[in-house]
Amino acid sequence: MRHCFYNETVGFFYNNSRKELTTYWRTKDVLVVALGLTVSVIVLLTNLLVITAIVINRRFHYPIYYLLGNLAAADLFAGVAYMFLMFHTGPRTAELSLKTWFIRQSLLDTSLTASVVNLLAIAVERHQTVFTMQLHSKMSNQRVTILIFCIWVTALLLGLIPSYGWHCLCALEKCSSMAPLYSRSYLTFWAISNLVIFLIMVVVYTHIFIYVKRKMTRMSKHTSFHPRYKETMISLVKTVTIILSAFVICWTPGQVVLLLDGLGCKSCNVLAVEKYVLLLAEINSLINAIVYSYRDTEMRSTFRRILCFPCPRNSKYTPTVVKLNAADRGTLSHNGHFTVDSSI
DSSP states (O other): OOOOOTTSOHHHHHHHHTOOOOSSOOHHHHHHHHHHHHHHHHHHHHHHHHHHHHHHOGGGOSHHHHHHHHHHHHHHHHHHHHHHHHTTOGGGGGGOOHHHHHHHHHHHHHHHHHHHHHHHHHHHHHHHHHHTTOSSOOOOHHHHHHHHHHHHHHHHHHHHTGGGTOBSTTOGGGBOSSSTTBBHHHHHHHHHHHHHHHHHHHHHHHHHHHHHHHHHHHHTTSTTOOHHHHHHHHHHHHHHHHHHHHHHHHHHHHHHHHHHHHTTOSSOOGGGTHHHHHHHHHHHHHHHHIIIIITOHHHHHHHHHHHTTTSOOSSOOOOOOOOOOHHHHHHHSGGGOOOOOTTO
16 A cells, blocks of 8 residues: 655655755745746736726627637636746745645646637637638637636646646655656646647648638739738738747747656756746737737727726727728628638
């Protein structure tokens, strides 16, 4: 029968994994916490702004914007989780109970998983609308609600699994280095799961990119090709490129480091870059709000309305509306289909 160490301190497991645990504040610790709290506050404010904009503007009451709002909620939760981490890191780590340590890690895992799965859902939705040349998905509100519910159930399940058994409290030889109370097998599973999602997203967005480029090439050969359609397609290509680049840059390093730790790489100094790759992943929660929202003209107008609410105004807020004449509508509705929303 295996012996479990439920009554041991956090320091006991850190010593077992040979992870440094300081009892005083170093300059490096102060800088990491200061930077982490700054990023967390910005993430909270920007994503709260996105959620507010989607709630108050009825033009955003469509499936893609509901998913965008849920992504903002996930990133908002990520900001809260990272802020909680900053208040319970450094010398404070040694003072944590095992329960509090698991709560700290579960908050991070849940929020980051929800953000990643949300990004995948948005990628699939965009793929569907682009290839059917629709402005918005025909998904019903009920289906969107079920999808959002499934996203959070998945995130909670993956985030809480370690607390309810997939840990190393009863098998010290299986403890990881980055998360000394987690089993290396869990880190391997979590990293591989996320990397598979990354691969799917790369395939989906690459397919969108290739399709749009080919569509532009074919359409440019016709004399009826309208400049506004070309601008729409170019904007879509730019957005897809930014989304994919930011996602890969922010997430891949952290998942690779987790995978190396989970596989028990002895020559890999994963602890040296642990805090930096986690911060980089958190920054993606800020980039999400910028890429998915700030490139939308109507969203930016709503932001100005919210931010200038207490300011005296001489005229009422007027939403951004693009009026097209009959000729424009005929050109922009190629083969009877509306052009896609290129800003998302």
